[in-house]
Amino acid sequence: MGENKNIARELELEAKSEDEARDKAISKWEKDIEVDPDLVQVELLEERSGFLGMGSKDNLYRISLDNNEANTEEIEKKLEYMEEDLAVDGDFEINFTKDGIMLQLIPPRGEGDWPGYYDIRERVEELGLKEVDWQVVQELLDELDEEEEQEPVKIAPRLPELDQDASVEIDISNDKMKVTLDYEPARGGEEITVEEIEKKLKEEGIVHGIKSDKLEEIAGSKKEIRGTVVAEGDKPEPGEDASLNYLCEIEKENIGTEREDGSINFFDRDLITNVEPGEVLVSREPPVEGEPGKTVTGEVVEPEKPKDVNLPAGKNVRVEDDNLIAAEEGQVVKKRNKISVSPVYKVQGDLNLDVGNVDFVGSVVIAGDVQEGFQVKAEDDIEVKGKVFAADLEAGGGIKINNGFIGKGKGSIKAGGDVEIKFIENGEVESGGSLIVGDAIMHSRVSAAEKIILKESGKGLIVGGRSRAGKGIEAGVIGSSLATDTRVEVGIDPGLKEKLDELEGKLEKNKQNLTKTKKALNMLEKLKEQKGELPQDKRMMELRLKKTEKDLEESRQEMEERQEELKKRAGENRRGKIKVRKKVHPGVNISVGNSSSFVKDTQDRTSFVEEEGEVRQKPL
Known part of the structure; x- marks a missing residue:
């Protein structure tokens, strides 16, 4: 972009702040010239406000643009100021x-x-x-x-x-895609020329990808140079691996289905994907070949052969051309990376001595009750139309119990997905997703990786025991007028949060120092353009700043990788909330994140969150 000498270097603009005024002016100027933000000066001409100081209006600013060819003295002063603020070893x-x-x-x-x-x-x-x-x-x-x-x-x-002549040592990478050079300057002896370096490269068989500008920098340099890249090959362009397109919903995440009146039916989650014979489940896109590259020695490098993939055929399916097709009616399931159509195991009445314990690879549906002492295991989902009495249920997917669970202090329910149930009494429930309850949780120990939700249409009661959720608890009433010991907890692992906070602080400090370093290098580049070459002390400063910049970039990358790892472990680090639609009684112990609070007085329609290391109460 060429510089237009006729543009207005002084503008008057309305804006809410100096930063906004500067940004507006730069946007106008950059249509004609390149603008260095350091050369933009902002002056407040008139501060404006609304009637009687209320409301806000844009202020009036004058924005001036210094000549982009700033004088050398000004640049050197800025560099001196930046140097004092940088930590650079001697x-x-x-x-x-x-x-x-x-x-x-x-x-x-x-x-x-x-x-x-x-x-x-x-x-x-x-x-x-x-x-x-x-x-x-x-x-x-x-x-x-x-x-x-x-x-x-x-x-x-x-x-x-x-006395020693200047010398170079050449190293070719094992894959012949990169050439690095070590340079020793002359110690009283003869300098080395670009032509001599080119000759040495040719003697090593290096004929492709030579960086002439790097050779010119090396020849005659008074400084040692280590590991500088003087030639690079062309990497082959990778092809595209074969891929699979899933044409049916394998793992649904519905929390409920919508009724005709617009309300949500939390008990009917529509988690099962049913298919008919002949329905296409998965299609395959074939691989695409890549483009070859070339080494520094001129050899052709073939791209890696793209990976192929087979259709994930499990049970009750067939393969036709590049399609995986259902062979019979049933539920689509994914097990060990295989797609199958699984029939559902059905118990037409109660699960009792006539049926015995159930351990099934698919889903299980029980039309009646599960009697005391029995076990039901399913790799997919479990649905019980009646009640569960002091029995053990374990599912890899979700569990739905249309009526209640009476644990009698010995029954348990464990699901990898959501649990939907009418009520829980004296039992243990563990959900890998959310726990959705129609009426009440009474004197039980329950936990959910996501949320515990008590429906508004029922009692919505949590009383006694301990209820723990990763992200939130929603209930109508918590505790009782008898001050029953009731514990409700939401939040994340405090140890991971502390590590994340510490890492974020280090990243911010690294970012600030990197910004200062880059700014100083930019100023040195401008000084070099004006003087032709840098003075000796500024050349040394440039070398040390470049090393500092490289070290900071490497450190930043390592910290960002560690940060992503911790965020994954913390489950995206979401903070929990407890919401009480009607009333919370005395005797309830509230824990949110790292903080706890004991309810002393009855509170109506309220919520609890963690702020500044304390449990804070907020009205609904």
């Missing part, structure tokens, strides 16, 4: 000159550290220097002063026999 240089071997210390910035004695000694030994005056080195380190510019100090004589 460094040192060892240079070969005609007067001898010179050591120059480079001061740290902000809270960064000076280079140490052993850092310098290790580098001296790598260079093979002789007759080093270590006392001079130690005295130099003892007299460090961040306020003064450090002058080069001679630490050893220059011995001609130690």
Whole structure:
């Protein structure tokens, strides 16, 4: 985008804030020129408000745009300010000159550290220097002063026999898709040219993807360069794996069905997908081949063969061409990644001695009651038309009991999905989804990974025992006038929340330092454009800032991966809520998240949430 010298560099605009005024002006200018936000100045001309200070009106601002070619002095002042706010470690240089071997210390910035004695000694030994005056080195380190510019100090004589020509070492990755180069600058000897580097690459068989601009940066450089990429191959374009399209709903998540009057029937969830013979359940899209690539040595790289996938044929289905088709009437189920049509096991009356215990791979429907002491296990769903008396029910899917569950202190119900029931008395219920109750939960221990909901059409009563839900509890009445010990709990694992909070703080600090570092690098780039090249101290600053930027980016990526892992474990970290439509009695212990509260007085139509580490009561 070219710069238009005739645009108005000063505008008067109405806006609610300085930031809004700045954004409006930049949007106008960017139609003609590129705008650096640092060069935009905002001045409040008139502050406006509504009648008698009520309401709000847009203020009047003047926005000015400095010349994009900002003067060098202004940029350098901004860089100096940024340097003080950055934590960048110091460094040192060892240079070969005609007067001898010179050591120059480079001061740290902000809270960064000076280079140490052993850092310098290790580098001296790598260079093979002789007759080093270590006392001079130690005295130099003892007299460090961040306020003064450090002058080069001679630490050893220059011995001609130690002079070295510039050299490069080339490394080709195992897959021949990347070439990295290590460069040693000349130590009193001959420099290396671009042509000489190109010749060495050719000798190694490198003929494709050479980065000429990188070679120009390397040739004649006074600094060591390690692991810089000087050539890259073309990676093959991947193809598309075969895929499956599921044409029927395998795992429904309905909480109920809608009646004609618009209300929700929580007992009729329509969880079973029934199919007819000949119905297509799954179709297959075949794989698509990819495009080949090329290595740095010019070899063709074939793309990985796309993965094929078979239709997931289980029981009572057939395969025709690229379609999986139902072979008989029944319920569609997914087991161990196979799609089957499962018949439903039906008990026409009560589950008693005439029937015995049930352990079935599909779904179970019992037309009567489940008598005391029996067990019912189903890999899918269980539906009981009558009551359950002190029996044990376990389902991989949902459980629906049209009447109630009388546990007598020994019966239990456990479901991987939702549980729908009329009432629970002296029993244990565990739901991997939500627990939906028509009338009451009495003196029982119940838990739900999602919500506990007591229907508005029934009593909606929770009294005695402990009711625990991951995301929320909704009831009409909690507790009793006799102050029965009743516990209701919602929330998440506090340990995971603490770890997430700590990680978010570290990420924010990383983001702030990365923003400052990038801004300083942008200012150095502008300074380079104006001067042609950077002064020695600014070149060193640029190298150190680039290293800082890389370290911060790597750290950010690691923390974000850890954050996603914790969020998954915390179930998206949702906070719970307890809602009481009618009344909560004294004697009820309320727990939300990490906080607890004891109800001392009767409260009508209220809710409980956690705010600022405390259980807070809010009216409905």
